[in-house]
Amino acid sequence: MGKLTAKTIESLAKAKTPGLTNDGEGLYFQVSKTGGTSWIFRYKIAGKSRDMGLGPYPETGLADAREKAVEARRKTKAGIDPLAEREAERERQQLEEEIERQRMQAELKALERAKSRAVTFKTLAADYIAAHRAGWKNAKHAQQWENTVATYAEPIIGDLQADQITTAHVLEILQPIWGEKTETASRVRNRIELILDAAKARGLRDGENPARWRGHLDKLLPKRSKVQAREHHAALPWSELPAFMVELAAHDDLTYQAMRLTILTACRTSEVLGATWDEIDLQSRTWTIPAARMKADKEHRVPLSDAALAVLASLPRIEGSPYLFPGARKGRPLSNMAMLMGLRRMGRGELTMHGFRSTFRDWAAESTHYPREVCEMALAHTVATGAEAAYWRGDIFDKRRALMVDWAAYATTVSRA
Numbered sequence: 368m369g370k371l372t373a374k375t376i377e378s379l380a381k382a383k384t385p386g387l388t389n390d391g392e393g394l395y396f397q398v399s400k401t402g403g404t405s406w407i408f409r410y411k412i413a414g415k416s417r418d419m420g421l422g423p424y425p426e427t428g429l430a431d432a433r434e435k436a437v438e439a440r441r442k443t444k445a446g447i448d449p450l451a452e453r454e455a456e457r458e459r460q461q462l463e464e465e466i467e468r469q470r471m472q473a474e475l476k477a478l479e480r481a482k483s484r485a486v487t488f489k490t491l492a493a494d495y496i497a498a499h500r501a502g503w504k505n506a507k508h509a510q511q512w513e514n515t516v517a518t519y520a521e522p523i524i525g526d527l528q529a530d531q532i533t534t535a536h537v538l539e540i541l542q543p544i545w546g547e548k549t550e551t552a553s554r555v556r557n558r559i560e561l562i563l564d565a566a567k568a569r570g571l572r573d574g575e576n577p578a579r580w581r582g583h584l585d586k587l588l589p590k591r592s593k594v595q596a597r598e599h600h601a602a603l604p605w606s607e608l609p610a611f612m613v614e615l616a617a618h619d620d621l622t623y624q625a626m627r628l629t630i631l632t633a634c635r636t637s638e639v640l641g642a643t644w645d646e647i648d649l650q651s652r653t654w655t656i657p658a659a660r661m662k663a664d665k666e667h668r669v670p671l672s673d674a675a676l677a678v679l680a681s682l683p684r685i686e687g688s689p690y691l692f693p694g695a696r697k698g699r700p701l702s703n704m705a706m707l708m709g710l711r712r713m714g715r716g717e718l719t720m721h722g723f724r725s726t727f728r729d730w731a732a733e734s735t736h737y738p739r740e741v742c743e744m745a746l747a748h749t750v751a752t753g754a755e756a757a758y759w760r761g762d763i764f765d766k767r768r769a770l771m772v773d774w775a776a777y778a779t780t781v782s783r784a
Contacts, residue, residue: 394436406432419450489525511733518732529566534577602722605730622709633727643689670768672775
């Protein structure tokens, strides 16, 4: 039984006389120099005296203080330092709280990083172009960037975040054009690499750049020097087309007229050579190729530019022949070899007429803002499959007319080469 009573303690608290009052067995009621009141448990362990606070008064009453003192004495008898134990527990709790705080901070940072990384390649490309536009020599260079990225990269990785883009994605972009459009493919690769490097600098991706050439893609794709010759043999670079058209104009027989119309309409040679006058509507400036003559077995309307109409106006109408370009044999058009031989007579045997479709496509991608669908449909390519195709019923003819007018203007104006 302790020495103190609740009434005694209350009197000591009111008197505020500094000092310790013993309750017995190491429990003391303390009044500090400032008048504060609390409970102290005084004990010895390992020959060393220690004072352990048991709580302030009156928050901790006499009964609670005695109960705490009993527990502390039990520990000292067991050789446990209750004050050291309490300090260790406090440190443990502080450590747990710190760990939890750091965990929450890490989660918050991860969330913020995830939000910041949720930027698509399409947006990153636009940001890169906007940031560098002022440093490029002219607006045309920026336009070429926009066109090549939109045409070749964005259909595959445009909606992906920077850290989601892999080597497999880059190869999916490059492999279809690496052998036939090597120069364009190389530019696309370089532009993807630069955009992803910029994304890494912004903390939007880590690790190796999947579009890097040296030590990476050079192990997966043939060198440009090994395949570029094939590209040059097949297609004329679009920047050289106006000069070529001037060279072509020096020849005026039927074969070269067929070559002009093929280039100006971006059609296949078989479509041009098999063209008949009843397919041409001069009033609406339209050439309608029936499905039976199209590779995709679908009717294709070709908008005719002024330059294309000028070619048609120069053609003779041969009695008994329905063809624009009748051949030597009655009732037959020019031979499939006619235009190829025409190129050889010009000393341009490294080219093919089909390659001018690639020339057109590269020009449209690198030098215009026309959407991919417009450019692809101008080539009579399929622009949609499956469910999407069911909703694609038009042939965006008016937009294609504007495209072909621009193409003809470019092809026939040397100063713009």
